[in-house]
Amino acid sequence: MTRTDEIDHWLVPEALRRKMVEVARNFRKEPTRSEAILWQALRGRKLDGIKFRRQQNIGPFVVDFYNSSCRLIVEVDGLIHATQKELDHQRQALLESLGLRFVRIPAEMVENDLMEALGLIRAALSPHPPALSPTRGEGE
Numbered sequence: 001m002t003r004t005d006e007i008d009h010w011l012v013p014e015a016l017r018r019k020m021v022e023v024a025r026n027f028r029k030e031p032t033r034s035e036a037i038l039w040q041a042l043r044g045r046k047l048d049g050i051k052f053r054r055q056q057n058i059g060p061f062v063v064d065f066y067n068s069s070c071r072l073i074v075e076v077d078g079l080i081h082a083t084q085k086e087l088d089h090q091r092q093a094l095l096e097s098l099g100l101r102f103v104r105i106p107a108e109m110v111e112n113d114l115m116e117a118l119g120l121i122r123a124a125l126s127p128h129p130p131a132l133s134p135t136r137g138e139g140e
Contacts, residue, residue, distance in 0.1 A: 024062045027055040034076050034107035071100050078107040
């Protein structure tokens with residue numbers, strides 16, 4: 001099993017996996033304003049031809065946006081994140097220990113300066129040539 005397979009098929013109980021799929025589905029149905037704005041800028045490979053998935057399950061977690069080719073998680077941090085910094089830090093550290101990378105973007109930035117937010121994502125992707133991203137096993 002490759003490292004990507006380990007992450008994509010993290011060993012979690014089947015009941016939890018199904019629950020997290022349902023949680024992600026509900027998050028996709030009711031995105032926050034900032035998530036909806038960012039998704040419109042990312043969907044359909046609009047950002048430099050790079051494919052992102054939204055509300056993606058990774059083991060027992062759901063992340064806002066994910067590009068598996070570059071192993072990049074994009075989290076949009078709204079007001080709730082100010083009250084759960086330690087939990088966010090622990091979750092991020094665990095996911096980073098699996099070789100995933102993070103970029104955290106304030107919701108306010110997405111809503112008020114989308115170009116700056118997209119610039120942060122581009123910078124996080126920069127070590128990985130965009131030409132490789134769209135063709136490397138991204139699911140629909």
